[in-house]
Amino acid sequence: MSKTILITGGAGFIGSHLTRLFVKKYPDYKIVNLDKLTYAGNLENLRDIEGAPNYQFVKGDIADLSFVRSMFEQHHFDGVLHCAAESHVDRSIANPLEFVQTNVVGTVCLLQAAFEAWSENMEDKIFYHISTDEVYGSLGTEGFFTEKTAYDPRSPYSASKASSDHFVRAFYHTYKLPVKLSNCSNNYGPFHFPEKLIPLCIMNIIHRRPLPIYGKGENVRDWLYVEDHVSAIDLIFHKGKLGETYNIGGHNEWSNINLVKELCRQMDSKLSRKSGESEQLITYVKDRAGHDLRYAIDSSKLTRDLGWKPSLQFEEGLSRTIDWYLQNQTWLEDVTSGSYQNYYQQQYHRR
Numbered sequence: 001m002s003k004t005i006l007i008t009g010g011a012g013f014i015g016s017h018l019t020r021l022f023v024k025k026y027p028d029y030k031i032v033n034l035d036k037l038t039y040a041g042n043l044e045n046l047r048d049i050e051g052a053p054n055y056q057f058v059k060g061d062i063a064d065l066s067f068v069r070s071m072f073e074q075h076h077f078d079g080v081l082h083c084a085a086e087s088h089v090d091r092s093i094a095n096p097l098e099f100v101q102t103n104v105v106g107t108v109c110l111l112q113a114a115f116e117a118w119s120e121n122m123e124d125k126i127f128y129h130i131s132t133d134e135v136y137g138s139l140g141t142e143g144f145f146t147e148k149t150a151y152d153p154r155s156p157y158s159a160s161k162a163s164s165d166h167f168v169r170a171f172y173h174t175y176k177l178p179v180k181l182s183n184c185s186n187n188y189g190p191f192h193f194p195e196k197l198i199p200l201c202i203m204n205i206i207h208r209r210p211l212p213i214y215g216k217g218e219n220v221r222d223w224l225y226v227e228d229h230v231s232a233i234d235l236i237f238h239k240g241k242l243g244e245t246y247n248i249g250g251h252n253e254w255s256n257i258n259l260v261k262e263l264c265r266q267m268d269s270k271l272s273r274k275s276g277e278s279e280q281l282i283t284y285v286k287d288r289a290g291h292d293l294r295y296a297i298d299s300s301k302l303t304r305d306l307g308w309k310p311s312l313q314f315e316e317g318l319s320r321t322i323d324w325y326l327q328n329q330t331w332l333e334d335v336t337s338g339s340y341q342n343y344y345q346q347q348y349h350r351r
């Protein structure tokens, strides 16, 4: 094996796509997936590669420093792709401390263990931190987030991610740890946990349940197909400059209400329902506290410096995503049994 790479959070949504890409594209890399298997982590997401000779799964917590140190001692990692996080804004509003523990303490434990393991020789080592556009705060109707936009996080989730980004840069400047960062806009695609807007609405349309729209549905997000995100990570990991940050986005802004109407339109057609039937399910509910109005990414640095562009048009990506959920309803049923029911009850039935 030419390199040993640690991927954290590889059993989650983005992490599973990233793990699959690296395991398949780089047979000479050994990929170690470290994941705590929280409610969001699911080994079913990786069934097709679990027997690959260059892949290994380890269950564990990134916030357990002695365990993380032992992982570095055992595997002699050359690189880290750090995806593990608590990722849902609504859960961060209900339970901010869990977000500090995993996103801040967990990231610092990984940085510390990497620094200790690599301090004698940092050559060819890379610590890549995967982050979000939410650290930049909320845009008005104009403008885009660039890599120079000042941080202005507004939810416990984005504050914890902003803090982790600062620690990554602090390790670069203070200890010369070789780091790279990227901040991406909203992802969508297969294996997306159905607490997030798109998979939640797909699931509710299938079952003819209400589609909860926060506030007036006017908030805007910039959606990117998950495989385009991981192709950008691959490029930055191999070709990006150390110490640099790259914004990744789809140039694909949708207000929540228009997005959900497009979902309804496509699903009525795929499910042979009467046109307009699913739109009747749209239900306006109490707004998210501190709800950011608009996110939009300027990814021109990534295009200019490394030649990356999204490959898919949104309507096609959405169509592929819906088809995947329609063909994988057992996956949906499995992840929404048990504790998901309590979450749904608390999140939506008190609104």
Ligand code: NAD
Residues within 6 Å of the ligand: 008, 009, 010, 011, 012, 013, 014, 015, 034, 035, 036, 037, 038, 039, 040, 041, 042, 060, 061, 062, 063, 082, 083, 084, 085, 086, 087, 088, 102, 106, 130, 131, 132, 133, 161, 183, 184, 185, 186, 187, 188, 193
């Ligand atoms: P996810 O919630 O689907 O997956 C997170 C994974 O991390 C899960 O497998 C979970 O089990 C694991 N995990 C959580 N706590 C852990 C811990 N303490 N130790 C080890 N593993 C732990 O998240 P996602 O949507 O795939 O996001 C992955 C990363 O990408 C996150 O850092 C997130 O901030 C970032 N991001 C997400 C999006 C998006 O739209 N989903 C956009 C930009 C950036």
Ligand code: DAU
Residues within 6 Å of the ligand: 087, 088, 089, 090, 131, 132, 133, 134, 184, 185, 186, 187, 195, 196, 197, 198, 200, 212, 213, 214, 215, 219, 220, 221, 256, 288, 295
């Ligand atoms: O921008 C990147 C971020 O995108 C990632 O860092 C986060 O991990 C990821 O969860 C996502 O955050 P959002 O809060 O934008 O995603 P979510 O799918 O939760 O919500 C999208 C929009 O839809 C947001 O404006 C809130 C709204 N919404 C969401 C849910 C779950 C609703 O109107 N109703 C809902 O039931």
